Amino acid sequence: MKILIVYGTMEGQTTKIAHFMEELLQKENHKVVLANASKNPPTPDSFDAILIGSSIHLNTYNPSIRGYIKNNVEVLNKKITGFFSVSMAIISDLPEKQHEIDQIAKKFLIDSSWNAVEIWHIAGALKFTKYDYLKKITMRSIAKKEDGPIDINKDYEYTNWTKVKNQVSQFSNHLKINSNGQT
Template sequence: MKILIIYGSLEGQTGKIARFMENLLQKDSHEVILANANDHPPVPNAFDALLIGSSIHFNSYNPLIKRYVNDNIEELNRRVAGFFSVSMAIVSNLQEKHQEVNQLTQQFLTDTGWHTDNVWHIEGALKFTKYDYLKKIMMRSIAQNDIGPIDINKDYEYTDWKKVKDHVSQFSNLLKTKFHGQT
């Protein structure tokens, strides 16, 4: 299968997750093209399946991802596709944070008209070494409420790589079943 993975990332964690997905799919004998939304990604026409991912910042998905989905909605709805949402809210133990992310994701899918059954919520990272001072203070304040004490002089990665691997494996198996009738 020929798969396109497009991601929108500010500090790099969504890109790191996308590269991890690319490697897993290649090991499973898929041809994969990885594209950053900033670099004018290819249109979906030449691909059997797509994975599109975006981080959430200030209760919003990457505008380039939203534009890509809007510009290619007909093709996306004709293909096997999945959306992976990367956020720190998923790390929280507070159920209302998870509900907020689910609502934000559903609103994104509704606004764009994208009909995919493959939606994954993935834990992000705190990249304090990439933040300016004001953002460090703001992110520490937000994170301390959900996570506990935070040192603004180091980065924290919360991504559950096993969960990501399980999602990608299920997606790969779905493609094999749909296109080849095998598992």
């Protein structure tokens, strides 16, 4: 099947996740097009399935992703689609933090009128080496409250690659079942 992956990123972890998904889907013999939402991505019309992902910053998703969905929502709602939400809050031990992230994603989808078939929450990374000084201090303060790392001279990756692999594999299997006309 022909699959489009569109992503919005700030520091690059969502890009890394999208590339990982692309590789997995290609191994499953899908034709995959990967596109950064801020660089004139293709419309979803000619694709069988679409995965769209964005990181969350200050409780909001990437503006280019919001724009892409808004401009293509009618087509997206006729296709098999999935949304991957990348955040640090999803690794919190506090259930209310995880619930908050889930609610942000659900509200985003409702507000955009997009009926994504799949919603995945994926842990991101703390990319201290890519932050400006103010963001380093802010992110260190947040990490400290969560008993996380506080060395602003290092990066910390929290993405569970096995979980991502399993989610993508399930999505691929769902596509194969649908292409065979089964339910």
